[in-house]
Amino acid sequence: MRVPDGLPTEIDLTRPSAARVYDYFLGGAHNFEIDRQLAEQIAAMTPNLAATMRAGREFLRRAVRVLLDAGIDQFLDIGSGIPTVGNVHEVAQRVNPQARIVYVDIDPVAVSHSRELLAGNDLTAVLHADLRDAERIIAEARATGLIDFDRPVGILLAGVVHFVPAADRPGELLGTLRAAAAPGSFLVISHSTFEDQPQEMLDAQRLSARTDTEITLRSRAEITGFFGDWTLLAPGVVHMPRWRPDAPGDVDDHPERFGAFGGVATHARSAG
Numbered sequence: 001m002r003v004p005d006g007l008p009t010e011i012d013l014t015r016p017s018a019a020r021v022y023d024y025f026l027g028g029a030h031n032f033e034i035d036r037q038l039a040e041q042i043a044a045m046t047p048n049l050a051a052t053m054r055a056g057r058e059f060l061r062r063a064v065r066v067l068l069d070a071g072i073d074q075f076l077d078i079g080s081g082i083p084t085v086g087n088v089h090e091v092a093q094r095v096n097p098q099a100r101i102v103y104v105d106i107d108p109v110a111v112s113h114s115r116e117l118l119a120g121n122d123l124t125a126v127l128h129a130d131l132r133d134a135e136r137i138i139a140e141a142r143a144t145g146l147i148d149f150d151r152p153v154g155i156l157l158a159g160v161v162h163f164v165p166a167a168d169r170p171g172e173l174l175g176t177l178r179a180a181a182a183p184g185s186f187l188v189i190s191h192s193t194f195e196d197q198p199q200e201m202l203d204a205q206r207l208s209a210r211t212d213t214e215i216t217l218r219s220r221a222e223i224t225g226f227f228g229d230w231t232l233l234a235p236g237v238v239h240m241p242r243w244r245p246d247a248p249g250d251v252d253d254h255p256e257r258f259g260a261f262g263g264v265a266t267h268a269r270s271a272g
């Protein structure tokens, strides 16, 4: 791949990165040989995984549309990854050209590519930050001038909370993000699970320990807990393809094979 201008020098190209492995699975060009090797190894173990990642993008796209319909015009997308076709700003700004999006990722390559791709789009910004420092993300997102936390915001955590181990207290981080959001805000989460998974999927998950971002699989109950006291939209926390499919026929006969749950909740206005 072409190394973009201004690529940070701290990138360790001897270790695969989750963002670049993900990019490879989605058919992107922003990955290195080390990433492709790991992706191929994972793919050989779990033929479903590439489909899982695409199902994750589809879930995110449908969720963003629902938020747009509810009038959300500002989005904080944490763990946004390498911009690929159908990214949040494309979905959102097609519906509302004034929609503002702040992307956040821990991966310097993802950040660098995102900045390159979004140059000239004044209604977007890209932060290089860690979900585990939620306070900093809120402060920096506010400082961009694009997110007004006194108004409803869409907080997107698609395929990222499973990179936060229990030791880093993901429940507290989610609490910090929810507390910053005004009534009328929405929270979108998709998260890998061990529930109903075949052994090879669980083995493949262990390979993620080779990246800097090991995955922690969680139960549906744990994932539901990340929404706190916000009100879950129907149909609740479900296998991703089951969350408001565009057409009933889009739902796979075995949606559990995608290995992740998705859900959307809102901070009810009456809850203050």
Ligand SMILES: C[S@@+](CC[C@H](N)C(=O)[O-])C[C@H]1O[C@@H](n2cnc3c(N)ncnc32)[C@H](O)[C@@H]1O
Pocket: 018, 019, 022, 056, 057, 060, 078, 079, 080, 081, 082, 104, 105, 106, 107, 110, 129, 130, 131, 132, 157, 158, 159, 160, 163, 164, 213
């Ligand atoms: C599986 S990708 C998901 C990309 C995108 N949200 C989507 O759903 O298509 C996960 C992304 O989370 C990022 N990530 C992992 N741990 C993170 C952390 N602690 N803080 C911020 N981003 C993180 C990775 O670099 C990667 O780009």
